[in-house]
Amino acid sequence: MVNQSSPVVFFLLGFSEHPQLEKVLFFVVLCSYLLTLLGNTLILLLSTLDPRLHSPMYFLSNRSFLDLCFTTTCVPQMLFNLWGPEKAISFLGCFVQLFIFMSLGTTECILLTVMAFDRYVAVCQPLHYATVINPCLCQQLAGIAWAIGLVQSIVQTPPTLKLPFCSHRQVDNFVCEVPSLIQLSCGDITYNEIQMAVASIFIVVVPLSLILVSYGAIARAVLKISSAKGRRKAFGTCSSHLIVVTLFYSSVIAVYLQPKNPYARERCKYRSGCSQPSIGRITRSP
Known part of the structure; x- marks a missing residue:
């Protein structure tokens, strides 16, 4: 899959050309991420604990789980890049x-x-x-x-x-x-x-x-x-x-x-x- 010429790391630039925005964006993204985690977790708990909601909320609970995974895939790395000067991510990552x-x-x-x-x-x-x-x-x-x-x-x-x-x-x-x-x-x-x-x-x-x-x-x-x-x-x-x-x-x-x-x-x-x-x-x- 990976040939010998593959790079060791990539550098995710993001808003590197506008460093004054990065700290502001960090807190905005962090708050949005925490709200996303809280909201989707509550939906999953409600649809799991209440048997009456199993069928009506089946697709919604699937999507809530999907959103939890989706945001966790990219947001932590985004927050890490926004907070500090290090922008590198390994090839495997x-x-x-x-x-x-x-x-x-x-x-x-x-x-x-x-x-x-x-x-x-x-x-x-x-x-x-x-x-x-x-x-x-x-x-x-x-x-x-x-x-x-x-x-x-x-x-x-x-x-x-x-x-x-x-x-x-x-x-x-x-x-x-x-x-x-x-x-x-x-x-x-x-x-x-x-x-x-x-x-x-x-x-x-x-x-x-x-x-x-x-x-x-x-x-x-x-x-x-x-x-x-x-x-x-x-x-x-x-x-x-x-x-x-x-x-x-x-x-x-x-x-x-x-x-x-x-x-x-x-x-x-x-x-x-x-x-x-x-x-x-x-x-x-x-």
Whole structure:
């Protein structure tokens, strides 16, 4: 998997060019992380301790566990980088972070789609909800989501970290992520870009399209409800999920579906020269 030319460490630059922001961001991210841990832990405890919530909150408890793992994969490293001048992460650490980060991110894409289907049945077919969304189907759909995430990470992580990287090994990000690592390569990245484009279609575009179709059907069903109270209740059933979908997919689209940067390779050569070692900017030096 790892060839002899693989770098020993990467340097996660983050906001190194704006050191005055790092301490402020540290406390903002720390508070957000603690709130995330507290909220998701409470959801897991409630759904576990109360038998009445096992089925209705099955997907929500899966997503809460997913969020706990997702944030813990990258936030501690981000806090460490924000607090001090040391930005290094080992090659093994980068591999583990990339593998878990991609697996959980893909799982969340699929799980949000499954939850959209759950909301569709709850609003459009409320009388059949208990029959359609039964415990067996919930377990199968959640298992498929986790399996797809694992397979996607197994397929895409090794080719990314096999790339010949520039000698400065400076990742312009807080985490080891596919787009940032691809931009760091000085070799041929055509295969990796095609792989990422195909994965983006099946993991981002298709699930998002299914979510939009589900909410289109939900919107038509809500408009047919005569009472304002019934419409508010239906909207309340879907509002939290819709907010999460909007925030999550807007971030994913910004990272994975943005136009190709034609200056990435030139920037790589300019900053270090890929044919020979250079010191480069590791922490906060200009």
